[in-house]
Amino acid sequence: MPPVALLLPGAGAQYPAMAYGLYRYEPAFTTAMDAVLGLLGRTGERLYRLWSSGARLRTVAEVHPLLFAVCHALSETVRDRGLRPGAVLGQSVGELVAAVQAGVLSLADAVRLVSVQADALAGAPAGGALAVAAAPPAVTPLLRGGAAVAAANGLGQTVVSGSEFGLAATRRALEGAGLTWMRVQVPAGLHGPLMAEACRDTLPAFREAGYTLPHTPLLSGCAGGRPEPERAVDPEFWALQPSRPVLLDAAVGQLATVGPLLCAEVGPGHGLAVQARRHGHRAVSLLDGCVGAPHEERDRLRQALDCLVLGDTAQQRPDDAPGATVAWLRPPGGGSA
Template sequence: MGKIALLFPGQGSQFVGMGKPLYDLSPTARHVFDQIDSLHHGTSKLCFEGPTTELNQTHNTQPCIFAVELAALSALNCIGVEPQGIAGFSLGEVSGLVASGVFSLEDGLKFVIKRGQAMQEAAQMVPAVMIAVLKLDHEKVEAICKEFNQCYPVNYNCPGQLVVSLLKEDQALFLKRVKEMDGRGIPLTLSGGFHSPFMTYATNQLESKIYELTFLKGTIPLYSNAYAKPYPESPVDVRSYILHQINHPILWEQTMNTMINDGFSTFIECGPGKTLGGFIRKIDKSVTYYHVETLFTDYLDAKNAGKEWSFVC
């Protein structure tokens, strides 16, 4: 087996009920949920019970996904999974900073709460939307974006899928242009134009807040999704990377290719949903993919049957 990487998904992966199986099955995951609840009251309840309208508000979504991801991380640690690398999609990169040892859980939660609040405020200032464009090469989508005044390619997810952020007033015309190019446009249920200049307000708001956090030396390489390479060690550079990510594109396809070229061949999605698994199968079908809940259930089945745990770390 090659090197193992953990992948933490971002906003958009949330759903009511997320994390509940891990809470029920893993005492260590339950402890993480309880710990986060003590710091940010009601997080677990919102994850498990919703309602959806409340869960989907950015200032709620981000700490909730963070909680699920850190609980999932604790469950994997408990069964002996030892990653050699980490990547997180957008918000998931904050969970990655905790998993890599750069942030404590407490500081990671503080930052993700402030991040969610700042991004929601930025979204309310400019009516912007996000659209996933399918079936077109990235270059064609980039060309369509140039036809509009404020339209930005922001999430390079995988071959044939690029998400853009643009003004809401241009949505209908943009979708028409995509269809004319034989592509397919899918409006996303997100509250703003993330990872674009629409989020510069949020970056500026967080710039002063980030100095309230303690930065430690990471013990596991974390790959930046905005630069498609590992995070540097310098706290000054780490701060820069974190802030840059908020109003710049997510280079997920490039990040995965970098990790694969660096010898990673097993990827475990550590959070709600299986979106990142879908992306990586389109990037490179030769790699092995697991989802945390499936892996943990397999471990419990082996344990209950008195069999040896078959996942080789």
């Protein structure tokens, strides 16, 4: 059985009641969710009510802790099936989940930090993000009003964050240049200068945590790959991530240096699995980013886990097949994975 690379997404992948269909039905998932929500105390109780009711998550203080909990619980579900993580790759808040899965942070420290960080970011200046169908060199000259490149996702995909004023001015410049854009469902101007002061305010909390060198290869969207050992245990590296751009394409590109891996997106979306496919990896998404009935989430999860356990590409279906749930995503060019 080949090792699995756990791909851990950030804000933008969430949807109401994400993965709630697994709760009480998947024991490992339930236990891990309860552990995180319990560590969050009263905040965990409030988040559980939002999660179970299907309410829309509107703020960073809601999105980040709950997304952290779901991604951690899905990671523990993968481990419960006897699958060995051969690498972990995190993006945005998924980086803190990756830190736990790689052994850099204890779960208790990571939950405390994600809570501190989320509260600080929720108090940052209001803003948002745009996804632009162009590479950063084409987008950068069109940025206006303090907007900045927040993520470089490869193949002409750039995310821009900033204040509403800056985004409005940038949209006009993008349209004038004939570039296509869409709004990203994130509740703040993450991974840009709007977050800098709030991130600095969290440094004392990050310095109180205990850090250990990773026992599993750790790849970081912030670092654009594997951070140096001293950086992986540097509180500043973790604290300032929400104010720094995500170099996702570069990070996914370095997965191949770890060795042969099956990739599993252990979160509510499928964007990281798609990125892995573009780099030639076999990749599966545990929830496939689809909102559905609770039993459909369970079916998707179990099918994905079966694929991972068996390493079986015979269950492949085309990515764009109507009604497709979980599928091995094929490398570019349509060849078999």
